[in-house]
Amino acid sequence: MSAVGFTGGTLDRADRLRHDPDALAAAMRDPAARVLDLSPDGVPMVTDGRLGWSAMPAGEVALLGLDGGRPRFAALAWAGEGVPFRSPTLMAALASLREGEAATYAAARSLIQWHGRHGFCGNCGHATAPFRAGWGRTCPQCRAEHFPRVDPVVIMLAEHEDRVLLGRQRSWPAGRYSALAGFLEPGESIEEAVAREVAEETGVRVADVRYVASQPWPFPHAQLMIACVARAEGDAITLDEHELEDAIWVPRQAVAEALANEGGAFVPPPPYAIARTLLERWAAA
Amino acid sequence: MSAVGFTGGTLDRADRLRHDPDALAAAMRDPAARVLDLSPDGVPMVTDGRLGWSAMPAGEVALLGLDGGRPRFAALAWAGEGVPFRSPTLMAALASLREGEAATYAAARSLIQWHGRHGFCGNCGHATAPFRAGWGRTCPQCRAEHFPRVDPVVIMLAEHEDRVLLGRQRSWPAGRYSALAGFLEPGESIEEAVAREVAEETGVRVADVRYVASQPWPFPHAQLMIACVARAEGDAITLDEHELEDAIWVPRQAVAEALANEGGAFVPPPPYAIARTLLERWAAA
Numbered sequence: 001m002s003a004v005g006f007t008g009g010t011l012d013r014a015d016r017l018r019h020d021p022d023a024l025a026a027a028m029r030d031p032a033a034r035v036l037d038l039s040p041d042g043v044p045m046v047t048d049g050r051l052g053w054s055a056m057p058a059g060e061v062a063l064l065g066l067d068g069g070r071p072r073f074a075a076l077a078w079a080g081e082g083v084p085f086r087s088p089t090l091m092a093a094l095a096s097l098r099e100g101e102a103a104t105y106a107a108a109r110s111l112i113q114w115h116g117r118h119g120f121c122g123n124c125g126h127a128t129a130p131f132r133a134g135w136g137r138t139c140p141q142c143r144a145e146h147f148p149r150v151d152p153v154v155i156m157l158a159e160h161e162d163r164v165l166l167g168r169q170r171s172w173p174a175g176r177y178s179a180l181a182g183f184l185e186p187g188e189s190i191e192e193a194v195a196r197e198v199a200e201e202t203g204v205r206v207a208d209v210r211y212v213a214s215q216p217w218p219f220p221h222a223q224l225m226i227a228c229v230a231r232a233e234g235d236a237i238t239l240d241e242h243e244l245e246d247a248i249w250v251p252r253q254a255v256a257e258a259l260a261n262e263g264g265a266f267v268p269p270p271p272y273a274i275a276r277t278l279l280e281r282w283a284a285a
Numbered sequence: 286m287s288a289v290g291f292t293g294g295t296l297d298r299a300d301r302l303r304h305d306p307d308a309l310a311a312a313m314r315d316p317a318a319r320v321l322d323l324s325p326d327g328v329p330m331v332t333d334g335r336l337g338w339s340a341m342p343a344g345e346v347a348l349l350g351l352d353g354g355r356p357r358f359a360a361l362a363w364a365g366e367g368v369p370f371r372s373p374t375l376m377a378a379l380a381s382l383r384e385g386e387a388a389t390y391a392a393a394r395s396l397i398q399w400h401g402r403h404g405f406c407g408n409c410g411h412a413t414a415p416f417r418a419g420w421g422r423t424c425p426q427c428r429a430e431h432f433p434r435v436d437p438v439v440i441m442l443a444e445h446e447d448r449v450l451l452g453r454q455r456s457w458p459a460g461r462y463s464a465l466a467g468f469l470e471p472g473e474s475i476e477e478a479v480a481r482e483v484a485e486e487t488g489v490r491v492a493d494v495r496y497v498a499s500q501p502w503p504f505p506h507a508q509l510m511i512a513c514v515a516r517a518e519g520d521a522i523t524l525d526e527h528e529l530e531d532a533i534w535v536p537r538q539a540v541a542e543a544l545a546n547e548g549g550a551f552v553p554p555p556p557y558a559i560a561r562t563l564l565e566r567w568a569a570a
Contacts (some may be wrong), residue, residue: 007474015485019527076505107472114471115400117429119409121404135470144402148471152509185420186433186507187392189292191500200300211496214475217365222471224437242304 006213006270009103011072012063014017018063018133027063028056032070034060036108042082043090045104049098051105062111062134066105071112076115076134085219085272094272102272103216109224111135114148117221122146150222154193155181155275157282158206160232163249164282166203166266170245177248177266179227179275194228202247203238206230212281215274227278256283289500290557294388296350296357302416304347309473312348312356313341320346320358321393327367328375329390332385336390347419349389359393360479361400361419370557371458372503379557387557388501395507396420399569402506407431434483439478440466440560442567443491445479445517450489451551451568455530462533462551464512464560479513488523491515497566502560512563540570 006023011156017023027033037052045052053072061073083090094102111134120135121128126141137146157179158165182197184190191209198206207229217223237247254265259280269275270282302308312318319338322330330337338357345527346503368375372401379387396419403422406413411426434561442464443450453463468474476494483491496502502508522532535543544565554560 004474006472007470007477009477013470013481056483107470110471118407120405120407122405122407122431125410125412126407146407147436147468149434150469150471151432152296152435164443175472183432184435184509185392186297186395186435187291187388187501187503188296188509189289189501190509190511196298216472216474216530224473226475234296258348 003099004213004256004274004277006106006216006218008100009107010100010141011067011104011107014063017066018135019092023134024063027066027071028061031070032074035073035075036064036069036104038075038108040113042109042112043087044093044097046093046096048175049096049101051097051101060115060130060134061284062108062115062130064108064111064271072104074134076099076112076114076130077234081220082109082113091270103140106216109151109218110216111148113218113221118146118149119272121238126183149215150224152184152190152193152224153181153217154184154190154197154226154228155179155278156194156198156206156209156230157229158198158202158204158230158232159282160204160235160249161233164255164279165198165202165232165247165252166250167236167244167247168199168266169243173267175267178273179244179278180226180244180247181275184226190226194230196228198232201240201251203236207233212278213274215277217274225274227274229278229282252283255279257266259283288384289390289498289559289562291387291501291503293385293400294392295385296352296389296392298350299348302351303420305307309348309418312351313358314344314421315356317355318358319355320360321389322484323360323393323397325367327397328372329378329382331378331381331386333482334381334386336382336386344396345400345415345419347393347400347415349393349396349506359390359397359419359569361397361415364370366505367394367398376555391432391503393504395435395501396505403431403434408466410419435471435501435509437475437478437509437511438502439469439475439482439511439513440464440563441479441483441491441494441513441515441520442563443487443490443515443517444567445490445520446535448519448520449537449564450483450487450532451535452529453484454528455551459553460552462531462535463554463558464563465532466510466560468549471495475511475513483515483517486525486528488525489519490518492518498559498562500562502559514563514567539555539566540564544568 034053121139322337382489413422
């Protein structure tokens with residue numbers, strides 16, 4: 001069974017350095033300090049399963065953390081959208097990384113994207129500037145402080161008589177089905193967001209929501225994927241065709257076969273996606 | 286054992302209306318349409334345990350949902366900071382609400398606060414305008430779409446030899462101790478954020494993080510509180526004095542006594558706080 005994607009990072013985030021300008025300046029001058037190598041469209045440079053690192057650049061940087069005491073940074077100059085997760089170049093780079101390395105990439109990419117989209121103050125419209133070693137931005141006009149955003153997303157399997165409910169979006173690769181998912185909204189618990197999303201997308205009512213696992217997801221911006229299983233109270237599907245192209249109930253054996261690449265009912269979600277972890281754990285339960 | 290605070294809302298959020306301008310306009314003209322009554326500083330008006338509702342106002346509104354088909358809105362004109370959770374007026378209002386009513390208040394307050402702090406585009410600085418029935422804002426200049434923010438927060442009990450680790454902040458009421466907590470950062474899973482926060486604040490290393498429950502928390506802006514228990518690998522405390530005034534290990538019996546208002550080791554967190562739910566469940570386990 002695969003580990004949860006984008007987890008297992010080994011950098012010490014060194015929160016104390018973010019609050020200590022002198023210590024941060026010393027870390028930036030440290031001869032061992034390095035900045036993460038990314039292509040112009042946000043793909044990590046990988047050698048022998050490890051992320052590539054370069055000498056410190058001239059522009060703005062964010063402190064990713066310490067690797068055995070050696071400071072590691074991300075350059076904030078890159079502010080494009082970056083390649084999507086499904087880019088073959090990015091998929092190949094991620095597939096070649098050792099465990100834990102992708103977590104560092106996810107943190108860096110999330111932080112860079114957030115700075116790129118938040119150069120101005122939501123409160124007053126003035127240009128903002130990074131502070132706290134790149135883990136925030138302040139507004140010189142209204143003094144508002146802004147911190148990197150992480151959007152919680154619920155992703156879930158409804159189960160009914162040893163089958164799970166999978167959906168597909170029109171834009172996905174042929175044959176791909178995966179767990180339903182959606183953004184958690186203000187004023188909701190995880191359990192309530194799971195029930196609302198499943199009902200909205202398929203008309204299926206669920207109860208007994210159980211948490212399974214979580215992962216950070218940096219595409220196209222920082223999300224926290226919260227994976228759950230829930231008991232469906234019935235199996236009649238009323239599809240929301242704006243959200244999904246199709247939704248199907250898949251028996252446990254067919255899920256196991258699809259994960260084992262033995263063809264069958266559907267093409268499962270790719271490595272790194274927590275939907276795959278969720279299906280693996282459900283199929284093995 | 287109390288229910289999880291701010292959960293159990295009964296409004297149908299009616300996502301379909303957010304995407305259908307004609308249906309939304311009809312809902313706003315519906316004679317049964319009402320707007321949530323809030324004081325100028327954000328306290329709900331409560332009668333017989335229920336939230337108060339008024340005739341539709343002239344200004345901007347957000348659709349909270351449908352109550353048995355009757356449209357319910359929040360006015361976006363109120364954009365102050367609002368009273369804090371610990372305000373006696375607010376505490377009394379919340380204490381008088383029937384189950385589920387506080388969830389509607391939490392959603393409304395979160396949404397209103399978000400609009401109040403996001404009148405300008407983070408991407409280009411131009412003034413933005415609400416869309417999707419108040420569940421987003423768009424920028425007429427750069428076309429960026431912005432959606433209400435919810436910050437995931439981990440809140441947790443580390444346990445060691447039948448005791449749990451509680452902390453106190455300098456600003457809290459005398460004697461109050463509660464679960465440790467902190468914002469989840471980009472590039473972290475829930476389990477990783479729990480371990481990092483406990484280590485940063487107390488030096489205690491934890492493993493075997495177990496999810497317990499979650500709640501929405503609207504103070505001072507929308508958060509998702511994710512409550513967990515974790516196994517501590519040791520009990521030596523190294524306090525981060527910037528974050529905490531004190532941290533202590535409390536035996537199960539003393540937790541039960543404090544919750545039962547029998548005095549003792551500490552003043553527990555108040556009703557509505559998921560830290561209280563977490564302590565209740567741990568004490569009863």
